[in-house]
Amino acid sequence: MKVTPEKLKRYVDLSEFNFNTTEEIEPLRTIIGQERARKAFEFGLKISTKGYNIYMCGPTGTGKTSFAESYLREIARQKPAPNDWVYVYNFSNPDSPIAISLPKGMGRVFKKDMSDFIEAVINDLKKVFASEEYENDKNNVYNEYQEKRTQLLDNLAEEARRYGFEIKYTPSGVYFIPIVDGRAISEAEYPELEKSIRDEIEKKIKKLQLETQEVLKKIKLLEKELKERIKELQKKVAVFTISHYVYEIRNKYKENQKVLDFINSVTNDIVENLDDFLDKDDDEQNLPFQFLPYKKTSNIDKYKVNVIVDNSDLDGAPVVYEVNPTYYNLIGKIEYENEMGNVLVTDFTKIKAGAIHRANGGYLILQAKDILSYPQAWEALKRVLKTGEIVIENLKDIYGLFITSTLKPEPIPVDLKVVLIGSEYIYNILYTYDEDFRKLFKIKADFDSEMEYNQQNVYKMIQFISSFCKKENALPFSREAVEKVVEYSCRLVENQEKLSTRFNDIVEILAEANTWAQLEKSDVVKKEHVIKAICEKEYRSSKYEEKINEMIEDGTILVDVDGYKTAQINALAILDVGDYVFGKPSRITVTTSSGRSGIINIEREVQMSGKTHSKGIMIISGYIAEMFAQDMPLTLNATICFEQLYSGIEGDSASAAELCALLSALSDVPIYQGIAVTGSVNQKGEIQPVGGVTKKIEGFYYVCKKKGFTGKQGVIIPYQNIKNLVLCDDIVEDVKNGRFHIWAVKTIDEAMEILTGRKFDEIIMLSKQKLKKYLDNLTNVNSQYREKEE
DSSP states (O other): OBOOGGGSSOOOOOTTSOOSBGGGSOOOOSOSSOHHHHHHHHHHHHOOSTTBOEEEEOOTTSSHHHHHHHHHHHHHTTSOOOOEEEEEOOSSOTTSOEEEEEOTTHHHHHHHHHHHHHHHHHHHHHHHHTSHHHHHHHHHHHHHHHHHHHHHHHHHHHHHHHTTEEEEEETTEEEEEEEETTEEOOTTTGGGSOHHHHHHHHHHHHHHHHHHHHHHHHHHHHHHHHHHHHHHHHHHHHHHHHHHHHHHHHHHTTTOHHHHHHHHHHHHHHHHTGGGTSOOOHHHHTSOGGGSOSGGGTGGGGGOOEEEEOOTTOSSSOEEEOSSOOHHHHHOEEOOEEETTTEEEOOGGGEEOOHHHHHTTSEEEEEHHHHHHSTTHHHHHHHHHHHSEEOOOOHHHHHTOOOOOOOOOOOEEOOOEEEEEEOHHHHHHHHHHOHHHHHHBOEEEEOOSEEEOSHHHHHHHHHHHHHHHHHTTOOOBBHHHHHHHHHHHHHHHTOTTEEEOOHHHHHHHHHHHHHHHHHTTOSSBOHHHHHHHHHHHHHHHOHHHHHHHHHHHTTSSOOOOSSEETTEEEEEEEEEOSSOEEEEEEEEEEEEESSSOEEEEHHHHTTOBOHHHHHHHHHHHHHHHHHHSSSSOOOOEEEEEETTOOSOBOOSTTHHHHHHHHHHHHHTOOEETTEEEOOEEOTTSBEEOOSOHHHHHHHHHHHHHHHOOOSSOEEEEEGGGGGGOOOOHHHHHHHHTTSSEEEEESBHHHHHHHHHSSOHHHHHHHHHHHHHHHHHHHHHHHHHHHHHHO
16 A cells, blocks of 8 residues: 555644743653653662662663752752761771761861860960969979989988998999098099908998999889879879860760760870970970971871761752762772872871762762773672672772781761663673672663653653753744654654654754754744754765765666566665664565575675574575475575675565565566565565664665656555654655655565566466476476486
8 A cells, every 4th residue: 555645754733732932831840751760760769678779771862860860869858968977086996997977067067176176275285284383283293202312312322421431423323432531532542542441341332332222213213203293293284174175075976975985085195195285395396307206296187087978068868970980989098198208108087988978878870881891890889789888998908919008997887879870781781690780779760762652742842842942041942843853753763653762862953953043043943943953963974875875876886766677676774874874775686597495695605694684585485485385396596685785784674675576586577676675574475564664765765866756666665664654854745746655565465566567466376387397397307317327
């Protein structure tokens, strides 16, 4: 049957919608035509059981990412903001910083409170320890010590005089000077004394030395006691000085035990290390930097607070879309800095948060292709989801390439919903080969590339255009322009009953149409601007199509569009050059002869035929066998070839054309070359639908137009593909005027009658006669061969 012009495209009429331009339409606030995906997505967000993260899959440009972001931000506002997270110094184990959770906004407050606390404590301690009162207390202790020390030394001197010696104190020790005859003996005079006197002196000295050692021990004990009393005095003064600061900050954070423990540790450390906060001696201040004790330059850093997650500006739960999900961007890292030229050092203040930290308590959006591209990033994400906590560790520690001292921060518990966005292919690969994936991503939100053509979806499409105009500050679209955009949406999916959900492609047309309207200084985007945008977009990518059509026109590629030829037909194929798809007619020829080889696919013989195309040839063999080999054996050699094909072929959409050419060769009935054929065929001769029918028709149409219309040219398509016709206006107009024709058929019988103008029964009869002739020829040859052998 001929397809009427009314069925060649979707005629869009928006007269039932009351608007003149999209400026009058409320912008779209939801996604269009993805009911299945939307329900799955919503359910995945509602279920809190571990492992119910979401994988969003579907074709590129269907709005997965924008939908995920907008929807998550909408529901995130209804949820409470999560706590802040900080890291503080661990006084009992410095290599393992402590993680502390604080209510939203309290992280930075706690950091400032601790900074103010330390500053106030240090200032007050310096004042107190420089005060006259403290000096008096300290001097009292020193005086008491001095009195006891003096008493011990006086007693020692008295004892020495009793033994007949004077005591002399020098930096190198204590010396005893003997007194003889009321006079102190010098070293020069000592050897001149009588031996008996010297011996007596030696005995007394030994006794004095023992007593002196006892005195010196007592003095050392006094010095130790002095230091302890001074330290106790300092602690007492320090505790009294800072007690009210400690009380204030402890009272503010009394509900958080970890904070209280940290404040206790800080307080004890300050009291134990008071020298670090007091003014250095002048001699020490004058030392060069490299000779200063290292610890005294960094001890105060221990009391800092490292805020790694600050949610103070959040209004609801966080939604984080990490566009560069490297291992460190996800997990966080521990930074190092170079000191002394070649020494790498770090501390808890150099711990940096990752995307998972920022999204904790909310939602994390990731592109599957991106995270799978970075080493260890995918494994790190799975580890977090499996363990329910995030551990910050550098890659060098994971791989074990270098042995260096580093930090091991306390893990942070994670409450997170991950939304992974990717293709169906990546989903299938992960589901098949990664056991963890199916446990961790149990919700699949599958986005479709098309949606039903109904009034509700059409209106949403109008709203989508209105949203684009407002978002991009573009000119409003007129009603006629919107109708053309909706037609283009049908053309994208090649289905009159569907609309495309590849909004990225639609946005390109909207943006370009707006630009053409602005160049013409129009106040509104009109129908002509949309048509121009579509035509210009196709023209920019149609170089190869034009080159091929030129070669067909000048005879380089042999394609006849008029006249009758036996065993020759024009099939239609699709060429995809990445950003552009177009139809190309290809000549198929068939030769037959007597023999037993059956149907030979030349493309298959030279390994240029894909599996599906080879299957189509075998189906043709089945049809021929059922049609002609019921009453006699099939004695046939037939070769089928795509002429001037040098790349390869795949698909069975040319099998109907191949069968028509084969029947023409068997019956010697010529085929009209002005009619091209597309469609697959089964073993019963039924024509089956194929893809790309619109592009195939347009490809042959443009060739006929270049070579000149005869009024008899056209294309035969499967009947089921009528709904897939979304042809351009030029073809529809030429069909109306009778210059071009489109036939839709259900069986090979109908196709052959259109191509040849003969009854199919006649074609079959002639084919059987030829096959009978082949059989007779083969029988005669076999008989002659046997006679010759005998």
